[in-house]
Amino acid sequence: MPVNPSIARAALSVDSIGFAYGNGHRVFDDFSLHARPGEFVAVLGPSGCGKTTLLNLLAGFQTAHSGQVLINGQAVRPELPELGYVFQAPQLFPWLSALDNVRFGLRMAGRGSDAEQQHRARAYLRMVGLEHAASRLVHQLSGGMQQRVSLARTLALQPTVLLMDEPFAALDAISRNHMNEETLRIWAELGQTVLFITHDIDEAVFLADRVVVLNIAPGGIHSELTIDLPRPRSNLITRRLAQFLDYRNELMERISTVMAQSLSLEPA
Incomplete structure (x- = not known):
């Protein structure tokens, strides 16, 4: 089971979906929302706009009542190998080492022999800078290290x-x-199509090729x-650029508009 850092790129399409909870x-x-192959899209919006619900629909954890969600023309479902999901919390198993946590998804998917799984898990730990911590248990890792293990576990499934x-x-x-x-x-190394949910405007500007601002539900895209910031990006350089601040201020104004509209809709 070779470790190949080159990932085939995929297009993500959300077409005319409708969704409501049981209440x-x-x-x-x-x-509707579309992401080009290899594009990094950040989704930004205040609480209550449906960001996490959107991700659950994209992952197939919930099903749209109308419309469709496709990856390269395939309907999404949780077991689709093209999909990887990184949660808000690391969701690691405390009784397993960092290496075995990364290997866990490979074991569940039955991908390769034990030796091949170990090799791939170690390669992705190395990618996130944690090969030296392979034998550590979760409680021996900082919060940032735990999140990197979680990321490596997802990436190992390619x-x-x-x-x-x-x-x-x-x-x-x-x-x-x-x-x-x-x-x-x-x-930059692997080239996945990324949809990144955040509340943080600076984070959205720093990461994304494109930022999508959502209205309060069910308002859709605001x-x-x-x-258009140069890549590669760094905290030391990129966040000091005048253009970065211009994008940040523009998004702050848009979020403020969304918030003002939501307040006007609240009952007196």
Whole structure:
């Protein structure tokens, strides 16, 4: 089972979906969103706009009542090998080492022999800078290290579409900025199509090719902003650029507009 860092690229299509919860709360009405192969898309919006619900629909954890979600023309389902999901919390098994946590998905999928699984798991730990911590248990890892193990576990399955649900929200600012850089480094190497959910405007600008701003549900997309900043990006350089600040201020204004509209809709 060779470890090949070159990932085939995939297009993600959300076409005219509708979704409501059992209590009648509508989240999406005729909602569409598309990501080009290899594109890094950040989805930004206030609480209540449906960001996590969107990711659950994209992963097949929930099913749209109308419309369709496709990866390279295939309907999504949780077991689709093209899909990888990085959760808000690392979701690691505390009784397993970092290496065995990364290997866990490969074991469940029956991919390769024990030796091949070990080899791939170690390769992806190396990719996230944690080969030296392969034998450590979860409690011996910092929060940032745990999230890197979680990322390595997902990457080891070599998905072509990576769904990331605020994966660094619980980290301190220094660790979060470091993980932003690491995410871009790995994405540049592997080339997955990424949909990244965040509340953090600076994070969205730093990471993305394009930022999608959502309205309060079921308002759909408020607007999109293409981020034309040079790559590779670094915290030291990119966040100091005047263009970075311009994008940040523009998105702050758009989010403020969404929030103002949502307040006007609240009953008196």
